Amino acid sequence: MPLSLDDRQFAFWNLRRSGLPNIQIADRFKISRQAVSKALLAMDRKVEETLINMAQANQIEVERMNAEVGVLFGRSVPFDAAAIVFVSADRGVQVWYEHEGDCGACQRYTQCIELLWGYADELGITLTKTDDPTRMADELFAKLREMV
Numbered sequence: 361m362p363l364s365l366d367d368r369q370f371a372f373w374n375l376r377r378s379g380l381p382n383i384q385i386a387d388r389f390k391i392s393r394q395a396v397s398k399a400l401l402a403m404d405r406k407v408e409e410t411l412i413n414m415a416q417a418n419q420i421e422v423e424r425m426n427a428e429v430g431v432l433f434g435r436s437v438p439f440d441a442a443a444i445v446f447v448s449a450d451r452g453v454q455v456w457y458e459h460e461g462d463c464g465a466c467q468r469y470t471q472c473i474e475l476l477w478g479y480a481d482e483l484g485i486t487l488t489k490t491d492d493p494t495r496m497a498d499e500l501f502a503k504l505r506e507m508v
Contacts, residue, residue, distance in 0.1 A: 361398050361438060362501035363406050363407065363410040363447070363452075363453065364368065368389070368399070369399045369400075369403040369406070370403060370449075372385050372389075372396055372399050372400055372403065372447045373389075373400060373403040373404070373407065374482075375379070376400060376428070377428065377430065377483070378481070378482070378483075379484070380486065382396045382400070382455075382489045384396055403469050404427040404428060405427075407427040407430050407447055408427040409421075410433040410447070410453055411425055411427065411430070411447070411453075412425075412432070414432075414445045414447050414453050414455060414484065415432055415434055415443075415508060417479075418436065418443070418445070418455050419436060419437045419438050420432075420434040420435065420436050420437070420443045420445065420455070421435045421437060422434045423435065426508040427506055427508065428473075429483070429504075430446055430447030431444065431445070431446045431447070431504060431508060432445040433442070433501075433505065433508070436457055439457055439459075441458050441459060442457070442458040443455060443456065443457050443458070444458075444501050444504075445499050446479065446504075447462045448475070448478060448479050449482055450481060450482070451475055451479075454475065454479075456497055456501070458465045458497070458498070458501075459494065460494060461494055463492050463494055464492075468484065469493065472496075473493055473496065475492075476493060476496045476497055476500055477490075477496075478495075479500065481498050481502065483507075485500060485503050485504065487499055487500060487505075
């Protein structure tokens, strides 16, 4: 079951993740609440399967997961580092390894900042550390652990 970010079930899932109740999702799409509930159950299964498959592909041992939020916390076996697999509405399924790096010298500095800001924004998480992607990730994922 591939995870399609542009289908209707994903739209329902993303709206629920942002805090919209099922009844309001149903009203917005002019369908029954039961249809929304059924679609969300199917989408939760797809998200869970996707998170687990990504973890397995990256040799990440699962510690905990929440399909409704779209996040998996684990530990990378080859890197011996904490790892997070998450679903971003804008960037698809992502893997982040906790690490110390010289972010200022990295070519991916801007992409990392944009990824982390975007994901935090999707979840309604406010970040205070904004100049270093490693620190942003530490803050974001600590807050996310509290939510899950």
